[in-house]
Amino acid sequence: MxxxxxxxxxxxxxxxxxxxxxxxxxxxxxxxxxxxxxxxxxxxxxxxxxxxxxxxxxxxxxxxxxxxxxxxxxxxxxxxxxxxxxxxxxxxxxxxxxxxxxxxxxxxxxxxxxxxxxxxxxxxxxxxxxxxxxxxxxxxxxxxxxxxxSRALYHAAAVLAAGSQVALFAEAIRAFRKATGAAEPAARAALLPLALGALEKLKGQTAAEALTGPAARGDLDTIAAHRSTLPKDLLPLYDHLTNVMLRLSKDAGRKRSRNRP
Ligand SMILES: NC(=O)c1ccc[n+]([C@@H]2O[C@H](COP(=O)([O-])OP(=O)(O)OC[C@H]3O[C@@H](n4cnc5c(N)ncnc54)[C@H](OP(=O)(O)O)[C@@H]3O)[C@@H](O)[C@H]2O)c1
The missing domain is CATH 3.40.50.720 (NAD(P)-binding Rossmann-like Domain)
Structure with missing residues (x-):
């Protein structure tokens, strides 16, 4: 060639x-x-x-x-x-x-x-x-x-990994500002290290292994508290992502028990 x-x-x-x-x-x-x-x-x-x-x-x-x-x-x-x-x-x-x-x-x-x-x-x-x-x-x-x-599916995956992360981050900023009254730059600066830290873990770990937060710990009381306070229009997004996190956490648990001697 x-x-x-x-x-x-x-x-x-x-x-x-x-x-x-x-x-x-x-x-x-x-x-x-x-x-x-x-x-x-x-x-x-x-x-x-x-x-x-x-x-x-x-x-x-x-x-x-x-x-x-x-x-x-x-x-x-x-x-x-x-x-x-x-x-x-x-x-x-x-x-x-x-x-x-x-x-x-x-x-x-x-x-x-x-x-x-x-x-x-x-x-x-x-x-x-x-x-x-x-x-x-x-x-x-x-x-x-x-x-x-598979081109459209391939591109949809790329958009989920990039633009959709930014959209999700924008919703996190909205909730954070409602909770703290912070201005947008302060809210963005406060949440960005969290977001970057979470994504950084994916360099060496699977999504199931990198997961943190209440769903990763199976803490359903905290999830219920979040649901009671989130703006109504954010609930479908929160619920969908929580279901994904609970599934990932279950997968990680299964893998851990398989690897136990
Ligand atoms: N940006 C990204 O992150 C990214 C990543 C991967 C792939 N891509 C792909 O790369 C390609 C270029 O994207 P880009 O981000 O470089 O776009 P861009 O920064 O918006 O530049 C677009 C270019 O297309 C020219 N253009 C616009 N309309 C035209 C027309 N009717 N006829 C001829 N030329 C025209 C513009 O010319 P003038 O400036 O002279 O108007 C400019 O040079 C796209 O297919 C995009 O999907 C982009």
Missing amino acids: KPLKTAAVLGSGAVGSALLEELPRSGVRVLAAWTQSSGLAPPPLTDVDVVLLAVSDSAVAPLAARLEVGPAQLVAHLAGALELNVLKAARKKGARVGSIHPLRAFVRGRRQDFHGAAAGISGSDATAREQLKGLARALGMMPLETTDR
Whole structure:
């Protein structure tokens, strides 16, 4: 399999900028870079091994349709939620297609790299998949294969692990402020070490092992006290998460008793 040695990066937002910075460091020469705000049409790209479409999800399919690409080239998007059929226009021109989705949150204007993140990889054929896995490794990521069939589920899991944590944290801040009268920055600062500490434990432990709090101790009286004071609209979320924690705690108990001599 021939490794990808030259690239074009289309889009210069959060992910496009990181690619422009990191590809040369990982041994891939960027021969063309383009962004829509230049007002120019995308340049001809038939000289590069891989065309990376680092544009907003809704722009991927229309941009792929405008590209001058051909056989022996690979056209890849970086969107976790999109299947490969959004690249069908490039496929019709003879290019192979794929996706390399970094499982990391990137923010515009902040310098970030890809090191240590996993990367969801899919491709129209085995070579495309192997080349994109090689590119992911060169950028410092751990490649994981995904398929179109499971793409939405894969992306839902990623959203549960990132944006949903932030939403949950926002609800914790709301309850904390109601209890203490603290301003938002003080409430956020008070709760953040707790949240980070809990997530940090997952580096070396399973979710069942890392669990803390009343559900982990089987303390149903404390859970009842929480339920009696929480805002009504927070109860469904609290109850759902408590049920998950009780299940995890039961799993951890079962594992402990299995391991007892
Ligand atoms: N941000 C993340 O955390 C993250 C993580 C993993 C994967 N991704 C994926 O990476 C891709 C890029 O996301 P991003 O976060 O870098 O987005 P972004 O920061 O919002 O940048 C979007 C880029 O798309 C360009 N664009 C917008 N509309 C366009 C159009 N109609 N035609 C051509 N170009 C257009 C923008 O150009 P102008 O700036 O010139 O307007 C900009 O360069 C997306 O597929 C996203 O799902 C993002």
